[in-house]
Each structure stands twice: as C-alpha cells, then as structure tokens.
Amino acid sequence: MLEGLGQSLRETIRKITKASYIDKEIVEDVVRDIQRALLKSDVNVQLALKISKKVQERAMNEKPPEGMSPRNYMIRIIYEELVSILGKGKEIKLKPQKIMLVGLYGHGKTTTAGKLARFFMRKGLPVNLIACDVHRPAAMEQLEQIGMQLNIPVFSIKGENDAKKIVSEYLKIHKGNEVAIFDTSGRHDLEESLIDELKVLKEIIQPDEIFLVLDSTIGQMAGKQAKSFNDAVGITGVILTKMDGTAKGGGALSAVAETGAPIAFIGTGEHLDDIEIFDPKRFISRLLGLGDLQTLLETAKDLEIDEEKAEKTAEKLLSGKFNLKDMYEIWEQISRPGILQKIFNSIPTFSLPGSEKIDDSFMEKSEEKLKKYRVILDSMTYEELENPEIIKGTRIERIARGSGTRPEDVRELLKEFNNMVKAMKNMKGNRKMMRLLKKQFGKEIPGLEDENQGS
Ligand SMILES: Nc1nc2c(ncn2[C@@H]2O[C@H](COP(=O)(O)OP(=O)(O)OP(=O)(O)O)[C@@H](O)[C@H]2O)c(=O)[nH]1
Numbered sequence: 044m045l046e047g048l049g050q051s052l053r054e055t056i057r058k059i060t061k062a063s064y065i066d067k068e069i070v071e072d073v074v075r076d077i078q079r080a081l082l083k084s085d086v087n088v089q090l091a092l093k094i095s096k097k098v099q100e101r102a103m104n105e106k107p108p109e110g111m112s113p114r115n116y117m118i119r120i121i122y123e124e125l126v127s128i129l130g131k132g133k134e135i136k137l138k139p140q141k142i143m144l145v146g147l148y149g150h151g152k153t154t155t156a157g158k159l160a161r162f163f164m165r166k167g168l169p170v171n172l173i174a175c176d177v178h179r180p181a182a183m184e185q186l187e188q189i190g191m192q193l194n195i196p197v198f199s200i201k202g203e204n205d206a207k208k209i210v211s212e213y214l215k216i217h218k219g220n221e222v223a224i225f226d227t228s229g230r231h232d233l234e235e236s237l238i239d240e241l242k243v244l245k246e247i248i249q250p251d252e253i254f255l256v257l258d259s260t261i262g263q264m265a266g267k268q269a270k271s272f273n274d275a276v277g278i279t280g281v282i283l284t285k286m287d288g289t290a291k292g293g294g295a296l297s298a299v300a301e302t303g304a305p306i307a308f309i310g311t312g313e314h315l316d317d318i319e320i321f322d323p324k325r326f327i328s329r330l331l332g333l334g335d336l337q338t339l340l341e342t343a344k345d346l347e348i349d350e351e352k353a354e355k356t357a358e359k360l361l362s363g364k365f366n367l368k369d370m371y372e373i374w375e376q377i378s379r380p381g382i383l384q385k386i387f388n389s390i391p392t393f394s395l396p397g398s399e400k401i402d403d404s405f406m407e408k409s410e411e412k413l414k415k416y417r418v419i420l421d422s423m424t425y426e427e428l429e430n431p432e433i434i435k436g437t438r439i440e441r442i443a444r445g446s447g448t449r450p451e452d453v454r455e456l457l458k459e460f461n462n463m464v465k466a467m468k469n470m471k472g473n474r475k476m477m478r479l480l481k482k483q484f485g486k487e488i489p490g491l492e493d494e495n496q497g498s
C-alpha cells in the first residue's frame with residue numbers, strides 16, 4: 044500500500060539518520076524529497092508545498108527538546124507534519140449499531156459491507172447484513188455469498204424493488220442488538236435519484252454511522268466526492284477502498300481529510316480480511332518505517348502508546364475476569380509493537396502463559412498464532428465467546444470445522460485462555476509485579492491495588 048510513497052519517504056529518513064549533522068543544505072534536500080514524494084502520490088500541489096515549507100521552517104528554527112538529537116527531531120517534525128494532513132481518524136464504537144454504506148457504482152460498498160461484518164464479528168459482536176441494493180440485478184446474491192462465507196445472516200426480500208420496504212421489514216423484527224450493516228445502491232454519479240433514495244433510507248434507518256465508500260484510485264477527486272456526498276446526505280466518515288492498488292492513495296487520503304470528513308477505515312485488498320481502522324499516526328509511522336526507529340524517537344510524545352488503552356488492558360488482564368472476547372482484544376493490543384515491551388520490559392523473568400519468554404521472536408510467533416486464533420474465534424458464537432466454559436465436545440468439533448482447523452487447535456486456544464486467566468490471577472498477589480506495572484504506566488491503575496498492601 045502506497046509502496047512508492049513509503050519507499051521514497053523511508054529513503055529520506057535514511058538520509059537524515061546518516062547525515063553527520065543537520066544543516067541548511069540537508070534540510071533543503073530532504074524537503075525537496077518530501078515534496079516530490081507527495082506529488083507523486085497525487086497529493087495536491089498547494090498542500091505538498093505547504094507541508095514542505097512547514098517542515099523546512101520548523102527544522103531551521105526549532106530547537107530539539109532536551110535529550111533529542113537534531114537528526115531525530117527532524118524526523119519527528121516530518122512525522123508530525125505528515126500526520127497533520129490526515130485529519131484525526133475516527134473512533135469506531137465496538138457495540139451494536141446501524142451502519143449505512145453509501146457510494147457510487149463499483150467503489151466497493153458490498154465488499155466493504157462484508158469486511159466490516161468480519162471486523163465487528165472479530166470484536167465478538169453479532170452482525171447482520173441488509174441488502175438494500177435493489178437496482179443491480181446480482182447485488183443481493185453478491186451479499187448473500189458474502190454472508191455465507193462469514194456464516195452470518197443476510198436480510199433480503201427476493202423480488203422486492205423498493206429498498207424502503209426491505210429496511211422497514213428488517214427494523215420491524217430487529218431490536219438493535221446487533222451491528223446492522225446496510226448495503227445500498229450506487230449510481231454512476233451523485234444524481235438526484237440517488238440523493239433522494241439515500242435521504243429516504245437514512246430517515247427510516249436512523250443510522251449511527253453513514254460511511255461513504257470511496258475508491259482511492261480516483262486520487263484527489265475523492266475530496267470532491269466526499270464533499271458532495273456530505274452536502275447531499277450527510278456522512279459521518281469515509282472508507283477509502285483499493286488502497287492496495289493505487290499510487291494515488293496519498294491524494295485520496297489528504298483530499299478527503301481536507302474536507303473535514305474523518306477517514307474511518309481503509310480497504311487494502313479484495314479479501315474480507317483486507318480492511319483496517321485508519322489511524323493517521325500509525326499509518327504515517329508505518330509509512331516512514333518508524334517501527335524500527337521507535338527507540339530512536341523514544342521521547343517523541345506522539346509515538347508513545349496510547350496510555351489510556353494500555354491502562355485498560357492491564358486493568359482487564361489483572362482482574363482475571365475476562366472472556367474470550369476480551370482475550371482477543373487484549374491479544375490484538377499486546378501484539379502491537381511497543382506495548383509488550385512497555386509492560387514487561389523491566390521484568391525479564393516474566394513469561395507469558397504458554398510459557399513463551401518475551402524475546403524478539405515473540406512478536407512474530409504471537410502474530411502467527413493470532414491469525415489462527417482469529418479464525419477460530421470467528422467461528423464461535425457470541426454466547427461461546429462470552430462463556431468459554433460452555434465450549435466442549437461437539438461445540439469444539441463444530442468450531443474446528445467452521446474455522447478449517449483441528450479440534451486440537453481449538454483446545455489449545457482454550458487451554459491458553461485458561462492459563463492466561465490463571466496466570467493473571469496469580470499475578471494479582473505479586474507486589475513486585477504491581478509496582479513495576481504501575482511504574483511502567485506512570486500512573487495508578489484502578490483496580491490494580493495490591494490486596495495485601497499495607498500489611
Ligand atoms: N484491490 C481491491 N479491490 C477492491 C477493494 N474493495 C473492493 N474491491 C473490488 O472492487 C470491485 C467492486 O466492489 P463492490 O463491493 O462490488 O462495489 P460496490 O460499490 O458494491 O458496487 P455496486 O454495487 O455496483 O455499486 C470488486 O471487484 C471488489 O473485489 C479493495 O480494497 N482492494
């Protein structure tokens with residue numbers, strides 16, 4: 044994704060790290076590089092100029108904070124300025140909700156409906172797809188296919204050519220305990236008939252989110268479309284698709300961000316797995332290859348992990364009261380670079396449940412395992428995720444079949460889960476651990492008080 048842009052930017056970063064000192068010459072050189080790279084990925088000329096000017100100004104005039112080299116500060120400035128053109132991203136609520144997808148022909152609405160469905164399933168939420176595209180003959184079948192693949196219900200009414208009726212029928216029988224994703228019809232243009240249809244559907248659905256699905260290969264034009272859709276029907280976010288197949292992604296991202304519409308997700312391939320929440324900071328640090336440079340930028344406040352999230356994770360871990368749904372989330376979080384180190388760095392002897400020592404290969408292994416576990420968890424029902432103790436015998440067999448794994452794999456997952464619960468419970472009484480954790484997070488963690496404290 045954005046390979047070209049990433050490559051040139053990483054090249055630029057390398058230039059900086061190799062420079063013996065930062066002077067006017069190198070700043071100018073780097074700024075030219077950045078400009079060129081941005082223009083090549085279809086970022087608007089004015090914007091590219093503005094950014095590079097800002098980087099130059101800051102690099103020449105600002106003093107690095109204490110303890111940071113001018114070189115690293117220069118990298119940080121580039122990082123910050125690039126992040127600033129991508130807007131704030133969007134907070135995705137992990138709870139039952141109604142999501143209406145809108146957009147023009149072929150931009151990826153139906154595929155994205157499936158991707159979102161899988162995304163929310165993975166968070167342990169029940170999901171329904173609703174087929175409201177009554178214009179394209181094969182639209183319902185396409186959605187049904189996706190539903191079958193994911194093993195989730197698809198609501199449609201065969202032969203019905205009024206989308207309003209489909210929606211009303213659906214809402215009559217569903218009381219909002221699920222994530223409901225409404226796939227709507229597209230048009231070649233944002234014409235009157237589409238606007239009218241979407242407005243009416245919006246009125247009936249009363250969606251929590253209206254996501255505009257936009258093909259990022261149109262580059263900067265994405266900004267115009269986001270604006271017209273927003274003016275016409277009101278959107279709460281944008282999903283940029285096909286980021287995998289375009290050099291113009293930079294243009295699409297920046298142009299949409301400029302309209303003020305938050306970018307919620309990006310689609311990065313044709314598979315139902317190929318979607319990610321759009322987080323500008325993570326996106327840019329990955330693009331710049333800062334993963335490797337993280338220690339280098341240790342003092343850069345923006346690269347620090349989300350303290351609040353880390354606290355919540357620790358809190359949940361240590362409470363010993365969590366289910367498979369939580370475990371999945373926790374795993375997803377701790378497999379992010381930096382988090383594990385942050386939590387466990389000062390405890391070299393600590394080993395994770397499953398007795399893996401935390402070393403360099405841990406991340407890789409946990410990534411692999413996570414992938415397998417994901418598929419298994421996807422095949423569990425909501426009830427099972429919430430009450431892992433009911434998963435026995437035939438349930439294990441069903442889950443293994445559904446996920447294309449072996450019953451042993453399912454058992455292994457359950458065993459790890461139980462180990463984790465046990466280990467965390469044990470840790471609760473460990474005062475040294477408590478202190479270290481607290482020190483790591485720099486703050487008191489609610490619920491983390493050592494029960495024996497003061498005795
Ligand atoms: N490479 C790539 N292809 C994508 C992505 N998202 C969607 N597609 C492809 O884009 C094409 C159109 O996707 P659909 O989901 O059918 O688009 P739509 O907006 O529902 O189209 P209509 O229903 O005709 O309006 C399909 O071939 C998808 O596989 C993506 O993120 N990457």
Ligand SMILES: [Mg+2]
Binds near residue numbers: 154176182226
């Ligand atoms: Mg469609």
